[in-house]
Amino acid sequence: MAFTGKRTPEGGAYLAIGTAGGAGLLSALVIWEVLTDPSVIATPVIQEITWLRVGGFDLTFGIYLDQLAVVMLAVVAIVGTLVVIYSVGYMHQEGPTRPRYYAEISLFIGVMYGLVLASNYLFLYIFWELVGLCSYLLIGFWYERPAAAAAAKRAFIVTRVGDISLLVGLIILFTQAGTLSFSTLFDEAARPPIDPGIFTLATALIFGGAIGKSAQFPLHEWLPDAMEGPSTVSALIHAATMVKAGIYLVARTYPLLIETPDALLIVAAIGGITAFLAATEAVAANDIKRVIAFSTISQLGLMILALGAGGYVLAVGASGESEGYTAGIFHLLNHAFFKALMFLGAGSVIHAIHTNDLHAMGGLGRTMRITATTMMLGGLSLAGIPPLSGFWSKDEVLLSVYSAGSVHGLFYLLWLLGLLTSLLTAFYMFRLWFLAFSGKPRAGHAGKESPPVMTVPLLILGSLAAISGLILLLPNGIATFLHYSELGLGTGPTVAPFDRLTEIFAEPLNLLSIGVGVLGIGLAYAVYARGWIARAPFATGGLGRIQTMLRERYYLSWFYDAVGTYGMYGLARAVDWFDLHVIDGVVNGVAWVSVRGGRSLRRLQTGLVQAYAGMIVIGVCGLLILLFFLLPALGWS
Amino acid sequence: MIPLEYFLGLSALLFFAGAYGVLTSRNAIVVLMAIEIMLNAANINFVAFSAYAPQLFGNPDATGQVFALFSIAIAAAEVAVGLAIFLSVFRRHGTIELDKISLLRW
Numbered sequence: 001m002a003f004t005g006k007r008t009p010e011g012g013a014y015l016a017i018g019t020a021g022g023a024g025l026l027s028a029l030v031i032w033e034v035l036t037d038p039s040v041i042a043t044p045v046i047q048e049i050t051w052l053r054v055g056g057f058d059l060t061f062g063i064y065l066d067q068l069a070v071v072m073l074a075v076v077a078i079v080g081t082l083v084v085i086y087s088v089g090y091m092h093q094e095g096p097t098r099p100r101y102y103a104e105i106s107l108f109i110g111v112m113y114g115l116v117l118a119s120n121y122l123f124l125y126i127f128w129e130l131v132g133l134c135s136y137l138l139i140g141f142w143y144e145r146p147a148a149a150a151a152a153k154r155a156f157i158v159t160r161v162g163d164i165s166l167l168v169g170l171i172i173l174f175t176q177a178g179t180l181s182f183s184t185l186f187d188e189a190a191r192p193p194i195d196p197g198i199f200t201l202a203t204a205l206i207f208g209g210a211i212g213k214s215a216q217f218p219l220h221e222w223l224p225d226a227m228e229g230p231s232t233v234s235a236l237i238h239a240a241t242m243v244k245a246g247i248y249l250v251a252r253t254y255p256l257l258i259e260t261p262d263a264l265l266i267v268a269a270i271g272g273i274t275a276f277l278a279a280t281e282a283v284a285a286n287d288i289k290r291v292i293a294f295s296t297i298s299q300l301g302l303m304i305l306a307l308g309a310g311g312y313v314l315a316v317g318a319s320g321e322s323e324g325y326t327a328g329i330f331h332l333l334n335h336a337f338f339k340a341l342m343f344l345g346a347g348s349v350i351h352a353i354h355t356n357d358l359h360a361m362g363g364l365g366r367t368m369r370i371t372a373t374t375m376m377l378g379g380l381s382l383a384g385i386p387p388l389s390g391f392w393s394k395d396e397v398l399l400s401v402y403s404a405g406s407v408h409g410l411f412y413l414l415w416l417l418g419l420l421t422s423l424l425t426a427f428y429m430f431r432l433w434f435l436a437f438s439g440k441p442r443a444g445h446a447g448k449e450s451p452p453v454m455t456v457p458l459l460i461l462g463s464l465a466a467i468s469g470l471i472l473l474l475p476n477g478i479a480t481f482l483h484y485s486e487l488g489l490g491t492g493p494t495v496a497p498f499d500r501l502t503e504i505f506a507e508p509l510n511l512l513s514i515g516v517g518v519l520g521i522g523l524a525y526a527v528y529a530r531g532w533i534a535r536a537p538f539a540t541g542g543l544g545r546i547q548t549m550l551r552e553r554y555y556l557s558w559f560y561d562a563v564g565t566y567g568m569y570g571l572a573r574a575v576d577w578f579d580l581h582v583i584d585g586v587v588n589g590v591a592w593v594s595v596r597g598g599r600s601l602r603r604l605q606t607g608l609v610q611a612y613a614g615m616i617v618i619g620v621c622g623l624l625i626l627l628f629f630l631l632p633a634l635g636w637s
Numbered sequence: 638m639i640p641l642e643y644f645l646g647l648s649a650l651l652f653f654a655g656a657y658g659v660l661t662s663r664n665a666i667v668v669l670m671a672i673e674i675m676l677n678a679a680n681i682n683f684v685a686f687s688a689y690a691p692q693l694f695g696n697p698d699a700t701g702q703v704f705a706l707f708s709i710a711i712a713a714a715e716v717a718v719g720l721a722i723f724l725s726v727f728r729r730h731g732t733i734e735l736d737k738i739s740l741l742r743w
Contacts, residue, residue, distance in 0.1 A: 607742030610668075610735055614660050 013088045016102040019082045020109050027077035027113075034070050042590060046183055048119055064119035064182050066489055067482050069252055071329055072116035072244070073513035075336045078464070079240040080109045082457040087232045089454035090351055097360050101141060105236070108134035112241050112625045117250060121170050121180040124249070128166070129212065131242050132159050138237060139229040148228040155222040162212015162219055166249075169205030172198060173256075186255040190429055200260040206253055207267050214246025214300045217274040221557050223297055224281075227289040231347025239296050239339035247303050254311060254325065254484060265410065268308025268401075272414035275301030280426035283431070284550035287356045288346045291432050292339070295492040297381065298421055299335050303328040305418060306397040309404035314484070320408045325484035327396035330472065334389040338378040338465035344458055345375040346457055348450040349436060358435045367448055372437045374462035379433050381465045383426035383517040389469030389518075394422065395510045396472075402509055422513055427522025434528035473497040641693075644685035651678035665723045665733040669716055676712045680705040 048062025076310075084105060111134060115127035140152030174180055176194045185191055194202075210216070215223040237243070250257070250267065257264055275298045282294035308568055310324015348371045349364060350356060365372040378521055381390035398418050405412035449455065471478045480494050495503075504510055526532045549555065604615075658671025666674060686693070687701025727733050 602743040605741070605743045607739030608736060609738075610660050610662075617656060617660065 013084075013091075013098065013102055016084050017081070017088070019106055020081045023109065023113060024077035024081040027073040029076055030065070031070055031077075034067075046119055047352065048556055049597045059122065060120065060181065061123060062119040063117045068248070068329065068489060069116050071333055071482065072248055073113070075244065075333060076109065076112050076116060076241055077143050079236060079336055079340045079461075080112070082460060083232050083236040083340065083344070084109075086235075086347070086454050086457040087230075088092050089451045090230065090232050090347055096248040097141075101138075104134060104137045104141070104234075108138065108237065108242075112245070115245055119182055121173070121182070121185075123156070124252075125163075125166065125170060128209070128245060128249075129163060131237075132156060132163065132213070135159070135226070135237050135242055138233040139226045141229055142581050145228065151222075151228040155226050158219050158222040159212045162209045162246075165205045166209025169202045169208065169267040171457055172202040172205065176202070179566065182252070188255075196260070199256070200263050203253060203260045204258050204264040204266055206256075207250060207263060207270075210246030210249045210304070211270060212246070213249075214243045214304065215274075215297045216246070216270050216301060216304060217277055218556075220274060220297050221560055221573065224285075224293045225557075226291050227287065231289065231343055231350060233338040234293070235343035235347070238293065239343050240336040242479065243296060244332055244336065247300065247307070247328065250304060250307050251325065251329055254307075254322070254489075257311050258315045261312055264308050264315055265408070266308075268305050268312060268404075268414055269410065271301045271304030271306075271308055272401075272417045273301070274298070274340060274426075275305060275421045276417040277301075279421045279428070282428040283424060283430075284547050286358050288349065288358050288361070288432060288436065289343070289356055291358070291428055292342045292346055295342070295425065295429065296335075296339055298425060299331070299339070299382075302394070302397050302418060303331050303335070305414055306331065306400050309401040309414070310484070312411075313400075313404045313407055316407060319403075320485055322400075322484040323396065323403065324400035326479050326482045327393060327400045329482050330478050331393035331397050333478075334381070334393045334465070334468050336542045337461055338381045339389060341374060341378040341458065341465050342382070342463035344461065345371050345378065348454055348458065351450055351454070358432060360442055362432075362439045363437070363441035368450070369436075370449060370458060372433075374458045375433060375437070378465055379429040380521075381469075382429050383521055384422055384513055385517055385521075386514065387470070388466050390465075391514070392472045392504075393467035395504065395507075395513055398422070398498065398513055399507065399509060419513065419516060423520045426517045427524050430521045430524035431528050434524060438529050468623060473500055574597045582609075638689075641685060641689045644681060648678045648682040648685070651681065654678075663734045663736055665726070665735055668735065669719050669723075672719075673716065675707060675711060680708050683708070693719075 044434040046062060046064050050058050051061040052059040084102075087101070091101055094101065108131065111127045115131060116123060117231070118124040118127055136152045136156040139155050140149050142148045143152070170180060173185070176198060177192050179185060212219045223238055223243070227234055229237075236568075257267070264282060276579060278294045278297035282291050282298065285291045285294060301349065306324040309321035310327065313319040313324070314322040348368065349361065350441040352368060352371075353361065353364070355361070377388065381388035384391045384394040386392075398415060399409055401418055403416040403419035405415055479500075483490055502573075655671045655673075655675030655678060659668050662668050662671060683701040683704045685701075687699060687705075690696070690698035690701070700705065723733050726738060730738055732738075
């Protein structure tokens with residue numbers, strides 16, 4: 001595509017849609033087969049070929065298909081194909097740079113499939129790195145803009161820190177267990193015994209990779225800046241797929257994490273902290289895409305929290321199943337749909353009125369009806385209002401964290417953070433909606449609706465966002481499909497829809513989170529739509545300082561930049577000084593000695609024969625004295 | 638007879654006289670003459686050992702005297718060659734003062 005794109009219509013778009021669609025179709029076939037006959041994956045389907053043999057060690061390349069992989073396939077296939085279709089409209093006026101875009105997007109979709117299907121950690125890592133590369137290429141798509149180039153570098157470097165952690169974890173695992181293949185590692189009988197302390201270290205380091213890739217605290221700073229790329233890139237990579245790779249990694253590593261409960265505590269804590277932190281930052285953001293980016297970080301935090309909480313419960317034996325696993329992955333599925341929807345919707349808005357600033361928008365709801373409606377659906381879903389998808393999964397997440405609280409008190413605190421996050425989520429999402437779509441147009445004009453090639457994907461994603469949660473209610477729904485017990489990932493008990501409904505709505509905590517969501521929306525309405533609560537007092541004084549702090553992202557980026565500039569750069573300068581003065585000093589010193597020595601020794605060559613003759617005489621005399629007098633005196637004969 | 642050591646001492650003195658001449662003369666011809674003195678010192682050494690052979694080794698031995706004859710012949714040949722070299726040097730430099738001839742220097 002990079003080579004032929006210029007000659008194909010729309011810069012290679014249709015080829016990209018073809019390949020992405022084709023892959024999507026294959027995924028759909030696989031998913032269909034799995035759904036119609038679940039026994040196909042009673043044990044994970046593994047197909048491998050030996051790729052490399054190195055002295056008794058075989059490296060295989062293959063596919064590992066289980067329920068988790070099926071869910072990920074669904075996400076990548078649906079969102080990937082829709083985003084490429086949407087790109088035709090969004091990237092239309094880019095002209096000659098389009099082939100590069102479509103090539104990079106197609107590469108990304110390809111390696112993402114590879115990542116979710118990989119059968120051992122080595123290939124997962126390879127595809128992991130490739131995904132990071134594609135992210136760099138795509139964020140920096142408009143590389144002539146210095147902000148974009150800097151953001152791309154930042155994304156790559158920050159995720160690199162995570163990648164190194166992952167690599168070290170994998171190396172430790174490999175040296176301890178001798179293999180990186182999923183089937184061997186996850187089977188307790190086949191795996192060699194590993195010292196628990198080192199095991200915890202290894203799994204914690206592997207989670208470190210997830211921290212980087214999924215933008216968790218403290219490696220979350222790259223995601224807001226990654227918004228410099230096109231909105232389609234944000235939708236695909238930074239909402240639906242690449243950042244989900246970290247969650248996927250944690251879920252995939254579950255059999256190992258279950259053995260190390262302490263690592264799971266770290267997982268859950270970081271998830272909870274990130275969720276709350278990012279939600280607070282989203283409240284003060286003024287760029288439409290930044291708000292959605294913070295929302296992504298926050299929701300990813302919730303997923304990780306769920307995985308951690310659920311795993312902990314299972315690991316310490318307090319429960320026979322991990323509700324958090326199901327909740328986290330279910331939320332992953334739903335979130336992919338409505339977050340991609342939000343990003344594509346934001347892209348539609350930006351495409352229409354060419355600005356990202358929320359305070360320059362307004363009144364778009366009248367003219368951009370489809371965009372406004374679908375974004376409303378997405379917002380409601382994200383806020384957790386039934387019967388939309390976000391409600392079902394978010395409540396499962398919070399429930400699983402709360403039930404873990406009885407095992408370890410920390411989870412009550414994390415549950416509270418999660419609840420507050422939900423409140424903030426509803427608030428900032430509707431702040432965005434009201435600022436953009438209601439009221440009077442502040443941009444001077446109200447824009448017009450985007451072309452169908454862009455709105456149709458929005459509609460599809462909107463409907464998916466609305467209904468995808470309902471798969472919880474099916475008898476063989478998601479909770480049965482993705483049931484993680486002591487025996488590993490398998491099928492759980494079937495529950496009739498009516499029973500599940502009553503179970504959910506009878507639970508007071510769920511009603512509490514619905515109430516929190518409604519409260520958040522109501523507050524946003526009061527402040528931004530009607531102006532009943534004035535915004536001015538929040539902008540000045542003590543509260544104003546809080547707002548500034550939130551806007552500056554807790555000065556964390558400033559902090560990281562300072563660490564980089566003073567810390568790393570200072571270290572680099574010190575090492576450079578060392579290299580220049582000490583090492584080069586030694587090398588140059590040797591040369592200097594040789595040159596000076598030579599210069600003094602050459603004076604011996606006077607060209608006078610008699611001088612040479614004199615040297616011979618002195619030498620001979622010296623030798624004679626040495627041989628006959630000195631050495632015998634020292635005992636040598 | 639006088640003890641052998643006196644002959645050896647004379648030979649040594651002559652040798653160092655010749656060496657001093659080689660090392661310090663400015664004129665190349667004088668250096669040649671000094672080399673002749675050194676050779677003669679060696680000859681004295683040879684002949685002395687030959688004369689004292691019955692006392693030192695038991696039988697008379699004329700080897701030393703034969704060596705001395707060889708040495709004289711060789712000395713003559715060497716002087717001839719030396720003079721030829723100095724002729725060339727003179728043609729090249731216009732002088733045979735040894736402290737003026739130092740082309741092969743740093």
